Amino acid sequence: MEVSHSLKERTIAENSLVILLQGLRGRVTTVELRDESAAAGRVTSVDAFMNVRLAEVTFTDRQGAVSQLDELFVTGRNIRYVHIPDEVDIRATIEEQLQAIHRVRYFGGRDKGRREFPHAKHK
């Protein structure tokens, strides 16, 4: 489980559904862009600004032409949809990502942190 090493990005992720996309790391999915092109590939990473990096991509441009790209980086601004694979348990993915963030946040006093901040509000 990989978490951003920027405090700002962790906070943004924790407060937005981009955290779900971050949980898709390693999975193959399709990203539809604003200009109606689409990229299907394996998610390498998603940052707090929803910039998505994909590998082994099949790219379909807005005219419908298909090509393969080794790696693709698309800015969050230009993404229209990210498909969530059917087999992904959305709730569990979000919770795992949040736990990963909390582990980083409370690395000094982990146990103390967990008792103090019950996960009730994430349920």
Next chain:
Amino acid sequence: MSFLKRFPPPSDGVRHQQPDTEALLAGRSLGSGTLYIAESRLSWLENSRVGFSLDYPTISLHAVSRDLSAYPREHLYVMVNAKFEEETKETPMTEGEEDDSDDDVEPIAEFRFVPSDKSALEAMFSAMCECQALHPDPEDEDSDNDYEGDEYDVEARELEQGDIPSFYTYEEGLSHLTAEGQATLERLEGMLAQSVSTQYNMAGVRTEDSIREFEADAMEVDIAPVVAGQFEDAEVDH
């Protein structure tokens, strides 16, 4: 190409520089030159010192293409949300007939950078990813990055007792820190960074280089050892 200008090569924050790189716009070659992937902008200068720059906010995507059936040479593909003057044979009328929505769609320009050294494509791609991440979209209105988090405030109030630390959101917490506190925060973050990364041997000091390299590799750093034990605990809580 009238958008080509003469300017000195960037000297600051150049993450990657690739000489002997041909630049093409919409399939037309602009010549061979050097691509400069700098933190402030992407620049390409032809060997005779004229070239152009692209600002990261205008770049929608970039990619490494090795599919020779799609394009005969391995290259770095960059799609830009802007129009560049180009001498093309396509007339507006032709485009209108083929695709009526063209007028409503944002203009795009497709650049290809073909380095003579194909093995450099990975480094070029990664450098661009890093630089793009430095330019988050300032017009992003959809996402609520205000950190208002009422729920956090409630928790902070409930849990404010003695010396148990409250739970601050980013801005709140930062505003509570003195200059010294902020320096400590940065140092501790740096130490955390090292505790999960064995590649960097900076004794407790978080330099600009190590931050950059570290964040660049953030996706490769695996904090699995910390993770392993935690999952079981987490399930108990739920």
